[in-house]
Amino acid sequence: MIGMLILSHSNLIAKGLVETCKQMAPDINIEGIGGIEKRLGIDAELALQKLNEMLENNEKVVIYADIGSTVLSAKTIKELSSRPADVHIVDAPLVEGSIAGSIEISIGSDIDKIIEESKKSCFIEKN
Amino acid sequence: MLDQKFFINFFKKFSEYIFDNKEYLTELDSAIGDADHGINMSKGCKVALEKIEGSTFNSISDMLKAISMALMSSVGGASGPLYSTIFMKMSISFNNKDNPDFNDLVTALTNALNGIKALGKANLGDKTMIDVWEPVVKELNSIVSKNESIVNEKDRLIVIAKESMNQTIPLLAKKGRASYLGQRSIGHQDPGATSSYLFFKALLENLE
Numbered sequence: 540m541i542g543m544l545i546l547s548h549s550n551l552i553a554k555g556l557v558e559t560c561k562q563m564a565p566d567i568n569i570e571g572i573g574g575i576e577k578r579l580g581i582d583a584e585l586a587l588q589k590l591n592e593m594l595e596n597n598e599k600v601v602i603y604a605d606i607g608s609t610v611l612s613a614k615t616i617k618e619l620s621s622r623p624a625d626v627h628i629v630d631a632p633l634v635e636g637s638i639a640g641s642i643e644i645s646i647g648s649d650i651d652k653i654i655e656e657s658k659k660s661c662f663i664e665k666n
Numbered sequence: 667m668l669d670q671k672f673f674i675n676f677f678k679k680f681s682e683y684i685f686d687n688k689e690y691l692t693e694l695d696s697a698i699g700d701a702d703h704g705i706n707m708s709k710g711c712k713v714a715l716e717k718i719e720g721s722t723f724n725s726i727s728d729m730l731k732a733i734s735m736a737l738m739s740s741v742g743g744a745s746g747p748l749y750s751t752i753f754m755k756m757s758i759s760f761n762n763k764d765n766p767d768f769n770d771l772v773t774a775l776t777n778a779l780n781g782i783k784a785l786g787k788a789n790l791g792d793k794t795m796i797d798v799w800e801p802v803v804k805e806l807n808s809i810v811s812k813n814e815s816i817v818n819e820k821d822r823l824i825v826i827a828k829e830s831m832n833q834t835i836p837l838l839a840k841k842g843r844a845s846y847l848g849q850r851s852i853g854h855q856d857p858g859a860t861s862s863y864l865f866f867k868a869l870l871e872n873l874e
């Protein structure tokens with residue numbers, strides 16, 4: 540199985556996205572980390588703990604992050620994790636990308652397909 | 667001598683500068699960022715200080731690693747992973763080196779610079795902390811390659827750090843939240859470059 544970790548500055552965004560992805564893919568292992576002591580930001584050590592926990596239960600973990608410090612934190616925790624080679628930071632928009640990725644995970648797609656479909660989500664036309 | 671006490675004193679001094687400039691750093695960041703650099707760095711330094719003051723460490727490397735992890739868990743903004751990387755790279759450099767010399771210190775700082783460049787993908791002139799780190803580390807390397815003393819040159823190095831910080835004012839931001847502002851980022855001093863100046867000031871002043 541492939542796990543999904545959502546990282547955001549906002550706890551509400553992280554938790555809200557987990558809820559949204561679970562509606563489409565209820566059985567996947569997905570976790571959301573966001574906010575730091577009720578402020579906007581990211582607790583990278585907490586994110587690292589969660590990532591290592593997820594690596595124990597999954598073959599690989601895909602990370603979706605919002606902007607700036609969250610992306611830097613994602614890169615840092617990948618390097619410090621127990622298996623950096625099995626962690627993939629997905630270069631996709633957070634909301635559209637993680638929803639597309641969660642569906643791919645739920646139907647058993649391989650890592651390349653999950654990343655490809657997540658990336659494509661930035662071309663969804665909205666007007 | 668570069669022993670554990672030196673690094674503890676350096677970090678205490680750096681934290682003191684950050685606490686004293688908390689409002690100033692936040693003010694700089696409110697002009698071109700998300701107004702949290704002073705608050706975030708103060709929080710990080712406070713947590714890291716508590717961690718090093720309440721513990722004893724087997725080595726310089728272990729102590730720097732503890733600072734790195736404390737900054738990562740408490741800062742929250744981009745400066746969290748960046749400063750965490752600085753202390754982590756220094757920790758790795760000092761692994762098994764309990765009596766490091768000035769050459770080892772320069773190597774550690776060079777590795778730290780390479781670490782933050784790889785992480786943030788910023789280059790000189792992008793209006794980031796690299797604009798202070800790169801010229802200072804370059805000069806440090808030049809001094810040790812000529813077998814000259816860093817201690818004798820420390821005042822000049824602090825001036826280089828300060829001037830490099832001031833030189834971020836006319837730059838156009840290419841990284842981070844400030845880059846969204848485009849031309850409006852011009853005319854403001856970069857907060858990350860400012861805390862980096864404080865880092866080098868605290869480190870270099872302490873050398874003897």
